[in-house]
Each structure stands twice: as structure tokens, then as C-alpha cells.
Amino acid sequence: MFRRSNLLVAALLTWLIAALLVASPLAAQTEDPVGGVVTHLSTASNEVRAVERAADTVDTREDRAALTDRLSAVRATAADAGTTLDAQMALVDAKIAEIGPVTPGIVDAPDIAAQRKLLAQRRATIDSAIRRGKLLNVEAQQLADRIAADQAAELGRSWRTRNPSPLTPGFWAAIVDATPRDVGRVARVLEQVMADIGTGLIGGGGWIALLGAVVAVVLGWPARIALREAGRRYAIGAAPGHRVRRTGYAMWRLVTGTALPTLAALAVAQGLRWSGLTGATVEPILSAALFAIGMGAFIGALGGALLMRSQGSWRLLPIDDAVARALMPWVWVLAVLTSADILLSATVEAMRLSTTAVFVTDSAIATVRLLAIGGLLFTLGRLRSRARAEAEAQAVATEAPAVSGAGAARAGVGVITLVVWLVTLASAGALLIGYTTFSLFLTRIAIEWLAIVIGTFYLLLAFVDDVVTTVFSADSRTGHVLARGVGIRPSAIDQFGVLMSGALRLGLALVAIVMLLTPFGSGVDSTVERFGTVASGITVGDVSISPGAIIRAVVVLVVGLALARLFLRWLNDRYLPTTAMDVSARNSFAMIARYIAIILAVLWGLASLGIGMERIALLLSALSVGIGFGLQAITQNFVSGLILLAERPVKIGDLVRIGTDEGDVKRISVRSTEIELADHSTLIVPNSELITKTVLNKTMSNALGRLQVQFSVPLNVEPQRIRQIVLDVFAAEPTILDEPPPVAFIDNIVDGRILFNCFAHTSSPRTSYPARSSALMMILQRLAEEHIDVGTVPQQLQLLPAHRRDDEQGHHDPIS
Known part of the structure; x- marks a missing residue:
């Protein structure tokens, strides 16, 4: 039993030692990937030297294509090494930033000083490897270009090779x-x-x-x-x-x-x-x-x-x-x-x-x-x-005449x-x-x-x-699924189909160019290599712009806009109806949320492209002068729109009058406001007009409408009787409110007639005009039944002879 347990312990120890021996290289590689990258760069450098020696001896197109493939593998190795080394450099920089700089006059602890020294050495090693990888990439590209040039020169030499002409005896003698x-x-x-x-x-x-x-x-x-x-x-x-x-x-x-x-x-x-x-x-x-x-x-x-x-x-x-x-x-x-x-x-x-x-x-x-x-x-x-x-x-x-297109x-x-x-x-x-x-x-x-x-x-x-x-058409099965399931507009589906078709056709055009250039000494590998160089992107400052980065940014932007759309749908359909806000306040809140969501989605897309907030702020500050002068009106309307949405002097549903135009506010955006007039046409007013000019808002603080009726009766008619008729008519009209109560005033007595000025209120300014018309019709009917002459003070124009005009002037002359 004791011997059997000893054997078991020995087997376990052997297994543990073997596992440690196997895992030690992996652990070392995991702990220090820089060493493996440096080894790969050394191997790739030797590969470039070997290809350079072989390029002087090859004479066929197939051999040159094989050498170009080897150089492509070297460039891929250099690119992968650069990615790994950049990540390691970021980690080292983070550790150095965590330790902080050396403070003058203060001596660091021994362990901190040793750590700072090790990090500095490691950073120097990584920086040297990064520079070596970039140099290796450039050398491989230059060598690939030289091989492509040799292939083109070989093709040119074959074109210049002259054989005996079929018209000469030498051709047939050969x-x-x-x-x-x-x-x-x-x-x-x-x-x-x-x-x-x-x-x-x-x-x-x-x-x-x-x-x-x-x-x-x-x-x-x-x-x-x-x-x-x-x-x-x-x-x-x-x-x-x-x-x-x-x-x-x-x-x-x-x-x-x-x-x-x-x-x-x-x-x-x-x-x-x-x-x-x-x-x-x-x-x-x-x-x-x-x-x-x-x-x-x-x-x-x-x-x-x-x-x-x-x-x-x-x-x-x-x-x-x-x-x-x-x-x-x-x-x-x-x-x-x-x-x-x-x-x-x-x-x-x-x-x-x-x-x-x-x-x-x-x-x-x-x-x-x-x-x-x-x-x-x-x-x-x-x-x-x-x-x-x-x-x-x-x-x-x-x-x-003949058709010009056919010609x-x-x-x-x-x-x-x-x-x-x-x-x-x-x-x-x-x-x-x-x-x-x-x-x-x-x-x-x-x-x-x-x-x-x-x-x-x-x-x-x-x-x-x-x-x-x-x-990707609005009428296709896919279009119906996208429209009903995702909520995408039919026009957006058609636009996506056209854009996707254009992108794919552009890719096919690039492939066609590759195929067309292949027989002219630029093989498929070298041409694809050139397109790969373009695809790797260009660097502007610290930002690398490439087709892949652009596609990634577009995808992120689309995802961000989709999430914004879902959030706004939830906001409008679920959250805002549970609040105590009216329709206009909901619209203002939803409009502001919409623009904030769009701005966040755009910033997310720019961040995925490698453009941070500090670069965006720098760009906006550089463009601020041009925006201030060139887009002054647009900026003014935009700021006015934000003021309208925030202060709400004009809300959706208000009845407003701007100049001679009067109508209902239907939509407020950050640039303009849409007002529906009485003839159902739409008046589009820039927001700055609503902020800087006089606007009559009939429903801003009080939604009641007021109607006014003016008429005159003869002086011999009893005023109380007329007043009671008017109040009875107002009481009989269903759209006229009891509170505030209708009133009828005697405004004046002119030329033997009594002038009445009567007022009443309706629930909305939009119903005051129909109510006034109905009240006038009933008043005229009641006064006609009472045989009361209603109207205005009659005016008479009389032409006098000249001598009477002079006599009247002399009679009224105060001097005489």
C-alpha cells in the first residue's frame, strides 16, 4: 500500500514538472511578447535579404511572382508586429504615466527607481523594434517595386526582340x-x-x-x-x-x-x-x-x-x-x-x-x-x-431629322x-x-x-x-421585411440599394483595372499589392484614414443612428405619453433629444475613425470664423430654433399672426417653423423672424377667442330692449361661452343713432369668426322681426352753388 502511494505521488510530481516545462515557454511568451516579435522581425529581415539575392538571378514571370508573394508575407509580418508593438508601447507608457515623472529634489525609493529604469529600457527596446518593422516594410515594398519594374523591363525587351521577317529569305532558311x-x-x-x-x-x-x-x-x-x-x-x-x-x-x-x-x-x-x-x-x-x-x-x-x-x-x-x-x-x-x-x-x-x-x-x-x-x-x-x-x-x-443620341x-x-x-x-x-x-x-x-x-x-x-x-427595393420581400420589422422608410431602402450597388460596382471596376493591367507587366499580385498599399490608408497627422476605417466608421454611424431611432421611438411612444407635458412640450423635448442623439452618433462614428473630441474641437475652432461669416443666417436660425424649443413663446397648435398672415403652428424645427394658413397652404418662417420680430400669439396664455359685433339703431328705440336681444342671441349660440359673460355696450350717440358695441367669448380663437357670423345673422333676424332699423349713421353728399358756399363761409367766419 505504501509503495503504491509512493508511485502515485511520483507520477503526480512527474506530471506537474512536465506541465510546468511545457507551460514555461508559453508563459514567457505571454509575459514578454516583444521578444517573439523581435525574433519574427529578424526572420523577416533575413527573408528580405534572400529575396534580394534571388531577384538578381530570376528570369521568368512565375519566379518573380513567387518572390513578390514572399515579400507580401514579409510585409504582413511587419504589419502584425507593428500592431503588437504599438499595444505593448501603450501599456509601457501607461505604466510610466502611473509612476509619474521624477520630482526634482526628491529621491525615489529603490524599487520605484528600478521599476522606472526597467520601463525606460523596455520602451527603448519596443521603440527600436517598431522602427525596425517600419524600415522592413519600406524595404520590402521597394524590393517589390523593383521586381515589378524588372518584369516590365523584361516585357519591353521581348517586344524589342526582332526575328527574321517573313518577307525575307532568312525566315524561310531558318x-x-x-x-x-x-x-x-x-x-x-x-x-x-x-x-x-x-x-x-x-x-x-x-x-x-x-x-x-x-x-x-x-x-x-x-x-x-x-x-x-x-x-x-x-x-x-x-x-x-x-x-x-x-x-x-x-x-x-x-x-x-x-x-x-x-x-x-x-x-x-x-x-x-x-x-x-x-x-x-x-x-x-x-x-x-x-x-x-x-x-x-x-x-x-x-x-x-x-x-x-x-x-x-x-x-x-x-x-x-x-x-x-x-x-x-x-x-x-x-x-x-x-x-x-x-x-x-x-x-x-x-x-x-x-x-x-x-x-x-x-x-x-x-x-x-x-x-x-x-x-x-x-x-x-x-x-x-x-x-x-x-x-x-x-x-x-x-x-x-436623325436622332442625335443614335448619331x-x-x-x-x-x-x-x-x-x-x-x-x-x-x-x-x-x-x-x-x-x-x-x-x-x-x-x-x-x-x-x-x-x-x-x-x-x-x-x-x-x-x-x-x-x-x-x-433592396421598397417593393421587394426584403424591403417589406425591413419596412415592417425594422421600421425603415421605403425611400431609405431604395437609397441603400443604390448605394450598395454603387459600392459593389466600384469594387468590380477596381478588379477590372487589375485584370486589364495584368498582361502589361503588372501582374495580379503586384497590382493587388498596390491596391493593398492604398487600402492600408494614408496618415494625416495622427489619424490614419483607410477604406477599412471608413467602412467601419460608416457601420458605426449607421448603428448609432439606428439606436438613436429606437430610443426616439421609445421616447415618443412610451415615455412622453406618461408625462404631464402637452403636445407642444413633447415635440420640443423630442426634437432636442433627436438632435442630441444624432450628434452623439456622429461623434461615435468620428471616434471610430480615429478622430477624438480634441481634434473635433480644434477643427470647429478653425472653422468658427468661416462659419460665423459664411453661415451666419443658418447659425442665427439654428440658435433661434433652440430658443423657441426651450422658451416656447410659440408652441405647436398656437394661432399666430405674422404680418398679414395668420395660421396654426404645425411644426417647429431648429431652422424654421411651419404655419398652416386658412387656405391650407404652409408658410415656412425662419426661426429668427419669430425671435427678433413682433409676433401675435392668440393662444399663448389664454386659449379663449373673442368676437365683436357693432351696429346702430335709431334714437327712438329703447336701448334696454336692444341689449336684451343681443344677450339673448349670445346665449342661444352654442359656441359662445357663459364665462366670461357676454356684454353689450352703448358706444356712442351720433347723428340721431345709438351705436352698440357688443362682445362675447368662445373656447378658441378659431371658432370666434363662425360664432360672430352666426350671431350677426340671428341679431339681424330678431331686429327685423321687431321692425327695428339697424345699420350705420347715414351720410349724405350735397353739392352747393358757389354763392351759397361763399355765404356759408362768411357766416361762419369768426372775424366777420
């Missing part, structure tokens, strides 16, 4: 000299291929190759047709929106037209490989054939998706059926030429034929391409001539055609004088590659725009 050796090399390769086939057939693997061929036939013909028709039926019956149907069906044709033939070729290739009918000699040619078939299928499917030769209503390009039918054969010519180009170049390289065979093959490919491009240009010219003749005939028949489109096509003609002629001239590589580059890249890239991204741009704007 062919004659190199033919025996190349024929022997081809014969040996064919013998090896036949031997590999025989070995595979003896092994009984022929049925696998046959099965691969059957699968290829099924994939390449009936499966492809069936999938294309299934996509068309879905686009007609189930796809939402007319635009998405067209672009979606075009994308479906592109995908199926590319994938199915490529899979068919892959089935044949895998069947040959699994059956053992291929060897190491034919493997590069087989891989090139797969790529060639896939590329040719892509070009043919792209042309079919854009032209839609037999389905004009689904066509994306603005061309008629005749042009589509005329262009489609040339698309397949381009596809076959591209596949043949890839396959021939790979075959010549795999068979290791002579240099003469290489430039003869390039010359032949360039010649065939030139003939194809020339035929396409002649076809386009014939179509343009026919379209021009038809347009002129139609204009003569209808006696109407501009034809002019643009004419310019493009002229440029292609010039490039084609330059390529033909270069081929005739012996610059075969340059001629092949012009036909292969400057014309065909650009056409393929432009066509592809034209389709992608249209597809992305249609899909995004259809999904």
Missing part, C-alpha cells in the same frame, strides 16, 4: 534548317505517347477512358442544353423583376456555358489519367488543353450571353437581331483562336522545340488573328453602312473601330518587319484580352446592379 531537328523531336514525343497508350491498354484501363468520354458527351451537350433551358424557364416564371430576369439569365448562360464544357474536358482528361494512357510527356499538354477548352468555352458563353442571337428581348447590348447574328460567328472564331493559341504554345514548350519553331508558331498565330480581326472589322463596317443607309431612308420617308452612339462606335483598325495595322506592320512578339501582343492582348475583360465586367456590373437594387 525554318528549313530547324525542321529536321524539330521533326525528330516531335517523332520521339509521339513514340513516347504511343508507348504510354499501349501500356495503359495492356493494363486494361481503356474502359475508364471510354467512360470519361461518355460523361464528357453527356455534360457537353444534353446536360448543358437542359440546364440552360431550366434557367430560362425559371427566369420567365419565378425570377422577380424584368431587369433581373435578363441579367440573371445571361449570367446563368455564362456559368453553364463555361462550366459544363470545362467539366466535360476534365472528365476526358481524368479518364485518360486514371486509365494510365498518359505519361509525364503529355501531362503539360493535357493541362494546357483543359485550360484552353475552358477559356474557349468562356468566350463563347460570354458572347452568347451578351448577344442572345435568337432571343432579342433578353439581349443586354443595344443592338438589333441582324447585328447579333452577324457577330456571333466571330465570337466562336475568337474562342477557337484563343484555345488554339494556348494549346499550341503549351505544345511547343512541352516538346522543347527550337527557337525557330517558337517564333514561327507565334507568327502563324498572329497572322490568323490579324485575318480574324480584319474580317470582324469588315463585318462591322458593312453593318454600320447598312444601318446608316436605313436611318437616312427612314429620315427621308418621315421627313424628320452620337454611331460616332462612338466609329472612333472605337478606327482605333482597332490602327492597332491591327500596327500589328501587321510589326509582323512584317520581324517584331513577332510585339505583333502577337497587340493582337492577343490589346484587342482580344481587352474585349474579353470589358465584356465580362459589363455583364457583371449589370447583374450586380439589377440584383442589389431589386433585393
